[in-house]
Amino acid sequence: MILYDYVLSASCYKVRLMAALLGVRLDHVAVDFHPGREHRGLAFRALNPAGTIPVLVDGDLVLTESTAMLVYLAHGTAWMGGDTAVAQAQVQGWLAFAARLGASLGMARLHDMLLYAADIAAVRRDGVACLRQMEAHLVERRFAGAIWLVGDGPSIADIACFPSVMLAPDGGVSLDDYPSVRLWTRAVRSLAGFIEMPGIHRLHELKPAPEAV
Amino acid sequence: MISQAVLGEWYPVAMAALVDAAGRRTLLLGQEIRVFRDAGRIRVTADAGDLAVTERFGHVWACPGTPARALFTIPEADHPGRRLVDCGVVRVKCSPLRAVENFLDIAHFPFVHTDILGAEPHTEVNRYDVKIREEVDEVWATKVHFYQPQAAKSAEGGIVTEYMYRVPAPTASVLYKTCPAMPGEWDVIAIFVQPLTEELCDVWPWMALYDDVTPQAELIAFQQMIFLQDRSILENQIPRLLPLDPGMESPTQADLTSVAYRRWLKRRGLTYGAQMVAA
Amino acid sequence: MTRAWVANGLSRDLPAGVVMHGAWHGQDLAIWRSASGQIAAWKDRCQHRGMRLSHGFVRGETLSCIYHGWVYGTSGACGRIPAHPGLVPPSAIRAEAFACCEKDGVIWVAPAGTEGDVPDLAGLHPVRSLTVEAAGIEAPGLTGMEILQGSVMIAGQTVALGLVLQSLAAGRTAVHALCGGGGDVVAVSRWLEDLRRRLERGVAA
Ligand code: FES
Ligand SMILES: [Fe+2]
Numbered sequence: 001m002i003l004y005d006y007v008l009s010a011s012c013y014k015v016r017l018m019a020a021l022l023g024v025r026l027d028h029v030a031v032d033f034h035p036g037r038e039h040r041g042l043a044f045r046a047l048n049p050a051g052t053i054p055v056l057v058d059g060d061l062v063l064t065e066s067t068a069m070l071v072y073l074a075h076g077t078a079w080m081g082g083d084t085a086v087a088q089a090q091v092q093g094w095l096a097f098a099a100r101l102g103a104s105l106g107m108a109r110l111h112d113m114l115l116y117a118a119d120i121a122a123v124r125r126d127g128v129a130c131l132r133q134m135e136a137h138l139v140e141r142r143f144a145g146a147i148w149l150v151g152d153g154p155s156i157a158d159i160a161c162f163p164s165v166m167l168a169p170d171g172g173v174s175l176d177d178y179p180s181v182r183l184w185t186r187a188v189r190s191l192a193g194f195i196e197m198p199g200i201h202r203l204h205e206l207k208p209a210p211e212a213v
Numbered sequence: 214m215i216s217q218a219v220l221g222e223w224y225p226v227a228m229a230a231l232v233d234a235a236g237r238r239t240l241l242l243g244q245e246i247r248v249f250r251d252a253g254r255i256r257v258t259a260d261a262g263d264l265a266v267t268e269r270f271g272h273v274w275a276c277p278g279t280p281a282r283a284l285f286t287i288p289e290a291d292h293p294g295r296r297l298v299d300c301g302v303v304r305v306k307c308s309p310l311r312a313v314e315n316f317l318d319i320a321h322f323p324f325v326h327t328d329i330l331g332a333e334p335h336t337e338v339n340r341y342d343v344k345i346r347e348e349v350d351e352v353w354a355t356k357v358h359f360y361q362p363q364a365a366k367s368a369e370g371g372i373v374t375e376y377m378y379r380v381p382a383p384t385a386s387v388l389y390k391t392c393p394a395m396p397g398e399w400d401v402i403a404i405f406v407q408p409l410t411e412e413l414c415d416v417w418p419w420m421a422l423y424d425d426v427t428p429q430a431e432l433i434a435f436q437q438m439i440f441l442q443d444r445s446i447l448e449n450q451i452p453r454l455l456p457l458d459p460g461m462e463s464p465t466q467a468d469l470t471s472v473a474y475r476r477w478l479k480r481r482g483l484t485y486g487a488q489m490v491a492a
Numbered sequence: 493m494t495r496a497w498v499a500n501g502l503s504r505d506l507p508a509g510v511v512m513h514g515a516w517h518g519q520d521l522a523i524w525r526s527a528s529g530q531i532a533a534w535k536d537r538c539q540h541r542g543m544r545l546s547h548g549f550v551r552g553e554t555l556s557c558i559y560h561g562w563v564y565g566t567s568g569a570c571g572r573i574p575a576h577p578g579l580v581p582p583s584a585i586r587a588e589a590f591a592c593c594e595k596d597g598v599i600w601v602a603p604a605g606t607e608g609d610v611p612d613l614a615g616l617h618p619v620r621s622l623t624v625e626a627a628g629i630e631a632p633g634l635t636g637m638e639i640l641q642g643s644v645m646i647a648g649q650t651v652a653l654g655l656v657l658q659s660l661a662a663g664r665t666a667v668h669a670l671c672g673g674g675g676d677v678v679a680v681s682r683w684l685e686d687l688r689r690r691l692e693r694g695v696a697a
Binding site: 321337445451456 | 573
Binding site: 006007008030031032034035036038112113114115169170172198199201202204207210211 | 300301303324327334336428429430437438439440441
């Protein structure tokens, strides 16, 4: 499987993270998204007419939406979030929610970091609305003794939402106001096989303090 | 008031290859400027008129006052066989001087660039040499050694890497590191920092490498990965301005380059982005 | 007059081994809980290069700065500088500690050496914290200044409520909510969401 990838993209990271957690090996092709804008070039458009990253290629299959890639990678595993109608519908709800996160918090980040044009006040406001919605949900999940968005274990719903949320401070949106969201991000970062991306630090505490050398 | 010393320096304002007729509207030392191509020539204008401009190392440099000296040189930029890589811009909410100081620092590698440029337990920073080379008026650190799990894109496995650091201008720094592909040569990595205001900057990393193999996109990705790991640190140092009051922070022997850099800034009056006394 | 003790969240939101950001009248703080459960609040600034300690990490009974890994013990003293593993850090290198205590599931901070007790909320249990962007906080059925208390009908039940207010900035208030035993916490949480919408709509109107 080949992932057309960009190191600073939250959407590409979603797929890298999912693959790492599943132990699936991906071959990476780096796309010069910034400053080269290679994803807008003719060669890349031949692969993905939408001119977006990531793109996942497996034989004849070409996927251009990151949530579809999560489904493809996680199919048949517990990461799908359970097979009841309720669980499946809830997972789908969070996958759609992840797109809202990208359009708000993700856009604020592109604006603050890579100088994209955006109505920064509006995208930050939308981002805060998303974080509040998530916090309210996770507060109730914690009352029920759970920490994941859907069900008793981590699922593609969590992986779809995690990058934009964790990177919110890159776009000038603090996570200080959302204690349950913060504990949820810790739960994601504590998963076996977790990998970081620039802007997301690993939990150094998961490794014991080194002996003095 | 911005001092003559600050106004007389050269600052990066754009990646030359990306400047078109429409150009880029941006800030330099708090002043609005425009960088654009006019009949093939790059111009930088402010309300008061044209700024002195020079094009070098893939970037456009402007001087808002009367240039005190010519732009510094990086001789390696002209070495045949080196690949010159422009890495694009990244905006950071921090003092431009803090961005440079972070670039001079190796002690953070194990914690911020974990498993790439450093890793616990290999955290020790041994003594190295630092001096201000008076003949060129630049800060230099040499014989810097540090254990790195993955020193460069072309490096496999951990090695002790040697570095030299150089500050040729208040908001630019150049580092030389052992080149895994070409023993005896140095890879050159620089950051050029555009001071938008005292607390906001655009950072333009740039490289001159011996590497014919790695695709351009991967070289850029590696450099952006490293710099973006630093960004969340830089945006969370308090105060935002670089303190020049020695009582404000606690340097150790590992920080001798930063101590020299701060002293050099103070001596030359290059205090845009600095805080003189504790607030 | 500046209030000495300021509520900074709920104990349930700061488990062992976690550090978070806090504030005392505009002063940024790092509040953390060690592996054994000891809580501490410090100025949110590492002595070395000014990095926020709230971005750090907790290992056992220590808090480490994320930038260069300086290790601070619960007393605030720096015990280890990773760049110089053989060096005993000078005693002047220490985090600036605030007083920090917990009562009835609420975390309170005050300047070091502050005398006097934190407010009593006996009989109430922590629910959740949320931030409200509105000029003032008034809730029907509740009275008080910095702690609103009283009984409210929520989902057909009378619930004893306590809202502890923490002013974050002009027009920004953190509300740390508690309710009486037997209260339906999910219903209370939804009631709080509704209260916030009303308060913020009031500002917009
Ligand atoms: S700033 Fe905290 S260890 Fe350097
Ligand atoms: Fe760094």
